[in-house]
Each structure stands twice: as structure tokens, then as C-alpha cells.
Amino acid sequence: MSFRIFVPILLSFLLFASPARAFDGLVQTFGADGTLSWGTGELSVVRPVEGAAADESDTALSPLSVRRAVVQARKRLLDMVLSVRIDGHQTVGAFLSGDSDLAAQVRGLIQNSLYRGPGLYDEAGTVRVSEKLRGQLAELILPNTIQFQSTIPPRLSTATGQGVDTPDNAPEEVGSGTRGYTGVVVDARGLKLTPALAPIIYGQDGFGAYGYFQVSRTNVVDKGMVAYSVSDNPKVLAERVGKRPLMVRALGAYGSWRTDVIIAASDARLVRAVVKTGPIADGCRVVILVDRPEKESGDADAARTAKGAGDA
Known part of the structure; x- marks a missing residue:
């Protein structure tokens, strides 16, 4: 077999033999x-x-x-x-x-x-x-009562920060600094977060920074509102959030089931500005980093969840 024929065959094998x-x-x-x-x-x-x-x-x-x-x-x-x-x-x-x-x-x-x-x-x-x-x-x-893409951020019953601006008049960071981000990664490790289909990321000002109010129902149905990960490897996360995600640290978890995340007010303003760029919201390009599950998490978690199924 000639070299000119062998090389294309080899390249094709390498390309298709190991799918992403x-x-x-x-x-x-x-x-x-x-x-x-x-x-x-x-x-x-x-x-x-x-x-x-x-x-x-x-x-x-x-x-x-x-x-x-x-x-x-x-x-x-x-x-x-x-x-x-x-x-x-x-x-x-x-x-x-x-x-x-x-x-x-x-x-x-x-x-x-x-x-x-x-x-x-x-x-x-x-x-x-x-x-x-x-x-x-x-x-x-996914309940029809969820107001997807309403642009109206939900508010915590009790704000976790004082003396900060609300999203309506907060100075959002704009320009090339926000346009360059390809996604959002929130590090919530150590907070014992409970995964959910429609979590909300709140700022310390008490207002939502990311959630159902920014994304369409169609995109959530196709991709999921967020993805949870135990790995912070950029190569692993890139499939969901691209090569240059905005990295923020969670300060706390909210609610009796700890499904929602609270981040700093300054980070929340930046997240709101970044998500407005379009591709991030369209692709639901948000990952929440969580702890590795405990070994006995299966039936015990299912039992606890079933017990709290009627929580309101």
C-alpha cells in the first residue's frame, strides 16, 4: 500500500475510532x-x-x-x-x-x-x-407554573446581604470582559448541595442571578437548566461551558433541601451581565461543582427525598 493511501486511512481511523x-x-x-x-x-x-x-x-x-x-x-x-x-x-x-x-x-x-x-x-x-x-x-x-424567560428574578424571603444595590440599578460590568466568557461555573463544593432540575443561583442582595427566569423552557427541556459535576478539570467542563467560563465561588446553600446557591453580590452582577450575552442562556451553559456523593447515597437519599416529597 502506498504511503499516500495509508496516511488518510490512518487519520480516518484515529478520528472515528475514539468518539468524544x-x-x-x-x-x-x-x-x-x-x-x-x-x-x-x-x-x-x-x-x-x-x-x-x-x-x-x-x-x-x-x-x-x-x-x-x-x-x-x-x-x-x-x-x-x-x-x-x-x-x-x-x-x-x-x-x-x-x-x-x-x-x-x-x-x-x-x-x-x-x-x-x-x-x-x-x-x-x-x-x-x-x-x-x-x-x-x-x-x-417540569411544571407549567414555572415562568421561564420572564426576566423577573425571584427574591429570597430574607436577603443575605445588606447595603447592596438591587439588580435594577446595580452597576453591571459590560464590555469585552463579559463578552469573552463562554459559560459559568459555580464552585459549591463543601456546601452539601442537593441536585435539582430547576435550581436558582442567588446573589447576596437576595435576587436571582441565574435560573428559569433567564432561560427558555425549550432549552431547559433539551439541555437541562444546569449540569452538576464533581470534576473541576477544564477539559471535562469545556463540553458544557466552553473554554473560558466565568468561575465564581458559592458562599452558601439556601432552603431546607439546600437546592439553591448563594454567591457574592459582585459575582451575581457579573453573572447577570454574562448570561445576557445570549449563547450562555441559549445553551444553559452553567455548571455547579458539588462534592462526590457518599457511598450509601442511593436508597438513603431516595427515602429521605420521598419523605420530603410534599414539602412546600
Whole structure:
């Protein structure tokens, strides 16, 4: 083979053999079988097929036992969806409890969730079901009462700072310094934050700096309002926030469920100015850095979340 032919083939192999890895972000576990990746929004459950032996081929598994494992996995998947917090006030389960039609649609979607296995890609003798907190599912579980893109920032019941300007008359930093930012990263590590679908980043002045009021419902459904991550590696975060994100430090978490973040008033003014540039809001290019989850976080967290599902 001539060198002129070999080089293009080699380059093509290198280009397509290693596709870019999806930004999984924080991977929250639910017991031993469920995971939720807050970067991609993917929920998945891997369930063993009853009666599967280590030395038994997957083709020998009975269709009934496989079907039973899939049903159990999808039930687990539904429980995980219901335990996800929408915001500091309610879980998905609490929201759906007031609308039987929506609840039925969510159940139907989960009952037809993507199924894989046994043994195609995962460990032999297991089945895997998955769904995403994006697209159709997000449309169903995000309340219509959320006023997306209203441009009216919410206000904390008690402001955390005194003697600072409100967003209406605060001197926002403008010019090339803000236009150059490609996203926002809020470092909330150490604050024991609870991930949610619609968190709010507040300034110490008590007004929202980023949240549903700045982004469209369509963009949130497609991308998620924020992504959570345990890694501060710029190369990892770049997929979500670009190569030059604005980095700010969180000062505290707000609410009984600690879903919202509080940053300095000066940082809040800068975040508001940066988000107004368009691409950041359109792409929901915001990442919140959180601590790595504890090992036992799965069932314990789901139980605590279910207990607080009706919180208002």
C-alpha cells in the first residue's frame, strides 16, 4: 500500500475510532442498581435476571425471567424519577400527585423506556433500562407554573446581604470582559448541595442571578437548566461551558433541601451581565461543582427525598 493511501486511512481511523466522551457530570447512585448522570440527564437501572448462573449462557435464560427483570428495573426507574427534586419546594412525585393524567403519561413513558440485554454490552445475566431527564420526560415533569424567560428574578424571603444595590440599578460590568466568557461555573463544593432540575443561583442582595427566569423552557427541556459535576478539570467542563467560563465561588446553600446557591453580590452582577450575552442562556451553559456523593447515597437519599416529597 502506498504511503499516500495509508496516511488518510490512518487519520480516518484515529478520528472515528475514539468518539468524544459524553459529559456525565455528577453520577448519583440509587442503591446498587440505579444511576443518574446529571451531565447527560441519563437515568439507568441494571438488574440481574433471576435464576441466571455465572456459567450459564444468556441464550439459556427463560423469556419470562428476563421479562420479570425488565419490569422490576422499570419500576425502579420510575421510583428514581419520582424522587428527583424539581426545586427547593417539591419532588417530581409530589408534583405528579396533583395531576393523574401527567402521572399516567410519565408511567407510560417509563414502561416503554429503552431496554438492553441481557449480556449484549453489560454483565452477563443482566438487563438494562434507561431514560433521560430531557426531551419528552422533561416536558412532562417540569411544571407549567414555572415562568421561564420572564426576566423577573425571584427574591429570597430574607436577603443575605445588606447595603447592596438591587439588580435594577446595580452597576453591571459590560464590555469585552463579559463578552469573552463562554459559560459559568459555580464552585459549591463543601456546601452539601442537593441536585435539582430547576435550581436558582442567588446573589447576596437576595435576587436571582441565574435560573428559569433567564432561560427558555425549550432549552431547559433539551439541555437541562444546569449540569452538576464533581470534576473541576477544564477539559471535562469545556463540553458544557466552553473554554473560558466565568468561575465564581458559592458562599452558601439556601432552603431546607439546600437546592439553591448563594454567591457574592459582585459575582451575581457579573453573572447577570454574562448570561445576557445570549449563547450562555441559549445553551444553559452553567455548571455547579458539588462534592462526590457518599457511598450509601442511593436508597438513603431516595427515602429521605420521598419523605420530603410534599414539602412546600
